[in-house]
Amino acid sequence: MYESFFKLSKKPFELVPDPEFIYLSGSHKKALTYLDYGIRERAGFILLTGEVGSGKTTLIRNLLKKKYERVVLAKVFNTRVNFEQLLSMINDDFGLPVSGKGKVALLHDLNEFLVQQFAAGNQPILIIDEAQNLDVDLLEEVRMLSNLESSQSKLLQIVLVGQPELRQTLATPGLLQLRQRISINCHLTALKREELPQYIEHRMRVAGNACALEFTEETLDLLYCYSRGIPRLINTIADLALLTGAPRGPGPISANVVRQAARLLGHPVAHGQQPASRRTRPVGRPVWPRSADRGAGRRCTFR
Ligand SMILES: Nc1ncnc2c1ncn2[C@@H]1O[C@H](COP(=O)(O)OP(=O)(O)O)[C@@H](O)[C@H]1O
Ligand SMILES: [Mg+2]
Incomplete structure (x- = not known):
């Protein structure tokens, strides 16, 4: 509406997490560097937190614009789900058939897929956005996913993205093992x-x-x-x-x-x-x- 008055070709302040608009503040720049490093080094768990609206999703989208040659990606943005639904979304995003499958079959398919990807030299990554909605039990099950492994290596790298409450959940004693596996840990601060x-x-x-x-x-x-x-x-x-x-x-x-x-x-x-x-x-x-x-x-x- 005001674009022509201000001689703008599009609206400058929309709320979509469009990576084209990203401004690298000190905090965003630092987080991007760490996340990029974590992916290249195949770090176990990567954790990115920040207040609502601080730019987490925008940053992740910007990161994914980089060309990582061997990365095969599954992204989950809806986290008000149970484990079976989560698995179903993960498999679906990896391109696996999910219709009519229960938890055991889904886990089996995922494992097979990850082994195949590993054999082909690929790097499967799972990104869970809005991860503050996952409770302790679900987070523990997510950790178990990262335990799927070949004889030489873990098969799945996991990136958890969420609001600061996620850190509180992760601090509970039952999640010690997950905590210990976080090797990249970033928090986005305000500008x-x-x-x-x-x-x-x-x-x-x-x-x-x-x-x-x-x-x-x-x-x-x-x-x-x-x-x-x-x-x-x-x-x-x-x-x-x-x-x-x-x-x-x-x-x-x-x-x-x-x-x-x-x-x-x-x-x-x-x-x-x-x-x-x-x-x-x-x-x-x-x-x-x-x-x-x-x-x-x-x-x-x-x-
Ligand atoms: N570093 C940034 N540069 C440009 N725009 C940003 C930046 N961080 C956030 N925004 C903008 O703020 C809004 C909220 O960002 P979003 O990534 O959805 O936040 P979050 O996922 O942390 O809730 C979006 O419109 C997004 O484009
Ligand atoms: Mg977001």
């Missing part, structure tokens, strides 16, 4: 304040016009306050701010527009924004941290 303008500029560049928006210092501080640096929240607020900002004509997106967008999305009202500089700047130019200002913009209160 830092100084990464926010880079993130916005990056997404707008991918959407066709890096210079579409200008923000005041105050607006960026406010956007950071509302979103806490979580990309999904940044996107929802920024999208609505563009929508309400467009009819007001050219010029920087004002703090009021952001405040209004956040309010419409159900965020509490933020007060006490500092610094209240009205100076505008292109979003890409770093402004944070300056020692005198450090943390100042984050000192907002909500009501």
Whole structure:
């Protein structure tokens, strides 16, 4: 709707985990490096956690865009299931027939498939997204899958992706063996304040016009306050701010527009924004941290 006004070829702040839009913040870059290493080195279990909306699925999709020559992949995104259903989804994604098969038959098929893949020199990987929904028993059964092995090697590498609650579940005593097998362990943190303008500029560049928006210092501080640096929240607020900002004509997106967008999305009202500089700047130019200002913009209160 506002794309033509801002000369954008597509919407810059959609909520789909489109890897084309990925901005590599410090935390995303580090996680990507570790995950890539884990796959290349055939690490046992790989664990990736992060708050909802922090970019886990986007990062995994970006990772899978890399060409790993021998990787054969199964991805599971629906985890409100029992073990048999989980197995069925795994086998289905590996391209195995699943119709009418029970747990024993599914396990048998999976084992045979993995042995064949191993013989062919391939590297089967299972990615379970939203793994925070798996309970202790299901996680233990998933661990057993990674025990399928040939005489020389484990047959299946497993990547667990989930919200921070997954770590709490993994900390239970019954999952000690699984814990001990995690060799790559990453946690995605929110964007830092100084990464926010880079993130916005990056997404707008991918959407066709890096210079579409200008923000005041105050607006960026406010956007950071509302979103806490979580990309999904940044996107929802920024999208609505563009929508309400467009009819007001050219010029920087004002703090009021952001405040209004956040309010419409159900965020509490933020007060006490500092610094209240009205100076505008292109979003890409770093402004944070300056020692005198450090943390100042984050000192907002909500009501
Ligand atoms: N590093 C990033 N670069 C660009 N966009 C991101 C990044 N991280 C998250 N996003 C965006 O935020 C939204 C939520 O990301 P998503 O991967 O679904 O989060 P999660 O899986 O952790 O809940 C998506 O629109 C996604 O494109
Ligand atoms: Mg996700």
